[in-house]
Amino acid sequence: IHRLEKGLCFPSGKELFAEKYIEETVSAYHCATENHLHDTGELEWARSVLKRYFATVSIQNERVVSAYQRYLDIENESDGGSLALTPFEFGSIPKVKESWGEEFISLCESRVSCRWFEEKKVPRSKVEYAVNCATQAASACNRQPFQFLLIENPELKSKIVSLPFGTAGFGTDLPHLMMVVGDLSNFPLERDRHLIYIDSALATSQLLLGFTAQGLASVPINWPDVEVNHRSARELLGLENYHVPIMLVGFGIPLEQAKIPYSEKKGVEALLKTYD
Ligand SMILES: Cc1cc2nc3c(=O)[nH]c(=O)nc-3n(C[C@H](O)[C@H](O)[C@H](O)COP(=O)(O)O)c2cc1C
Incomplete structure (x- = not known):
């Protein structure tokens, strides 16, 4: 499912991809819908991505056609779920606030x-x-x-x-x-x-x-x-x-008077090696 999503994220769009593993993916999805061992959110994601995949690629390649038929059998008469859990634009992620940089390093330094x-x-x-x-x-x-x-x-x-x-x-x-x-x-x-x-x-x-x-x-x-x-x-x-x-x-809940080893950290110069 993750590989399908990567294919769906190509800037130029692709008419055909995943033909080598789409049958295996649909078959694994089928297994997951039957065995009830999976997280419901994760399964809904798989459902969403498969729906988006078959709505995007051209269904002509022999293996894609066979996977699509199997997919339709699994989804039966349902609408195949929503398309909500599929690739989205980076710009739609809430903007990072300027203060987060300083706050994040403080958080990192407070973890002992x-x-x-x-x-x-x-x-x-x-x-x-x-x-x-x-x-x-x-x-x-x-x-x-x-x-x-x-x-x-x-x-x-x-x-x-x-x-x-x-x-x-x-x-x-x-x-x-x-x-x-x-x-x-x-x-x-x-x-x-x-x-x-x-x-x-x-x-x-x-x-x-x-x-x-x-x-x-x-x-x-x-x-x-x-x-x-x-x-x-x-x-x-x-x-x-x-x-x-x-x-x-x-x-x-830490004891206020708990003693914490100093544990000096290596400097950035020691950890960061640059190849110009
Ligand atoms: C994988 C791992 C294993 C650790 N094992 C122990 C442990 O067995 N006993 C212990 O007292 N502290 C353990 N620690 C805590 C380290 O001693 C501690 O992270 C390190 O000294 C740095 O200090 P800090 O966590 O306060 O930054 C472990 C830390 C890590 C990441």
Whole structure:
């Protein structure tokens, strides 16, 4: 679906594209409409894009014709959904406000790893706000091959938090614990197996900023790649073999007097290398 959207975004417009994979795409869409495992918004997006695709390309190529017939069978007598969730113009995005630049760097600088929290719980709406920040992150082909597991059950939480090695002294006191889990079932090709790490990291970064933006604090916790720990986590949380724990995130309402390691950051000169 994402590839179809890219084709639809070409400035010059294209009469024919995706002929090599449109049959596979329609077939995957069919599967998704039947198995009820998909997010409803995501499915509506797929529906919208397919409708736009078949309204745009010229339906003459043999493979496009065959995919179109299959598509019509699936959509049956419905109108195929709206065209709303399809490519839009950059200019229609709300304009960036001038003040955002300064405010954003302040937000970035305010995010620190905090390990000491009040005993109070964070309202659910604040957790959902942070996850909503995370879901806006870029991900390869928009697959978003991850989930955030909020582990509130005290017994489960203490078992999970003691599995990695970096939580000594503070792990069991964390008011909230989340596990970021990658989902390898998104990838048919072995060569893409690293994407669960990249996409999770990009999303988790936004999750952490989402907590910061609401006056909360967090600490990411390394999940070492130790098979026995993966297995324990899968067993405790009822995960499948294709679910890979990526990291833990502790979060909550920070204690005002909590001590924060200074953690001096590298300067821009050290990180930015330019090839003129
Ligand atoms: C992937 C990752 C794993 C981390 N693992 C741990 C950990 O196991 N224990 C811990 O106390 N802090 C952990 N941290 C927090 C880092 O120590 C912290 O981000 C770093 O020192 C920079 O400080 P800052 O987050 O305050 O900017 C981890 C951070 C990341 C991004």
